[in-house]
Amino acid sequence: MTERARAEQELAEQPLELILARNLISIVSLPAVLVDVNTRIVFFNEAASEQIGAPFEEIGVLEPDEWSARYGPLDADGNPLPSDGLPLATAVRESRPAYGRYFFRTESGMREVEAGALPLTGPAGYHGAIIVFWPVPADEAR
């Protein structure tokens, strides 16, 4: 490996806040997604993969435009929601957990979920966020 390649690899190491968050969500059964400082989806857990329809190992890292085109979030009519009103955007902007309710697209059709976003802010600043979500019960669905 060249020095340059090694340096690039070192630069790519995730901050500890994200590493520990990934370790945590990988062992909980609540569907959870991890996004980095650039709003890329860098991991989702097994429970989330059951909702999404495919494991993370198969899908890999997703850029924001990739995951919004593929999954949403969407309104009840299937229209994309403006990103600045989503829990993640609120969490990042206001440095607080935020909550929302929206639809996303799965292989088996539209699914309504409630979601909460938790910003991961450490001594060096904002690093990303955990988004947990759970299906809206059928009797409460819009």
Next chain:
Amino acid sequence: MRIRFWGVRGSIPAPGPNTTVVGGNTPCVQVTGEDGTELILDAGSGIRELHASDVGHAKRIHILLTHLHLDHIHGLLFFRPLFDPEAEVTVWGPPGRASLRSRLARFLSSPLSPVEIRDLPANVAFKDAPSSSWRLGELEVRASLIAHRGPTLGYRIAEAGATLSYLPDHEPGLGTSLSSAPSNWISGLALARAATALIHDSQYSDSEYAFRRGWGHSSLSDALAFARRSGPKALFMFHHDPGHDDGQLQSLAHQATDDAARLGVEGEVQLAREGETFDL
């Protein structure tokens, strides 16, 4: 650079006849650069002997704390240069919500201490370790947060092509598999990658670790797995459990050598011993 171990024990000093070979003092490692720049990694009880009888010690010293657990700071008030009005000592540590000085003052004040920080005769500065690398003399230093309980840094110190990585309190295997996790998702790996020497936590035997998971320290197997992924030329097993006497540590060292060969760890594996000096 020259490295000397002044304390290699974890958690609490372990003096006595059963620890004379490996040593009983808590973490303190002296790093001296080619230009004489002096760094002291952690201020465990081992720091007491450092410069204890040396009237000609360096007047400018940097103490790099990995974190503020007692075993890494309880030697501070016994470090002679702090009582020398001509000495300039800079203490670096992990960033936090409060200043490093005020966090250390909780320990260095009444009722826990007879001497307050403000009473120290030396010129002492307290600084948060920056998030990007910085230079201390000819030594290039990099610090990153690593997996332990509470904000904890690992350090990587480089000079003239040689690199020392110091991760004395580290549990990178918590909640993940060190053999299969992607490299950029392993705590501390960038700090340790291809180091000339890696000083790494290996406090517990594998059977002990089963009952201490989440305490912030590594099993021997995890230390070796981390070394296999990071590829140092030499691994120094460090932060020895205070309950391990010389005989038990020798047994662990033999096991480490055997396991390292089986796991494909390419570098040399050895116990860090108090008083040992080596050059990189």
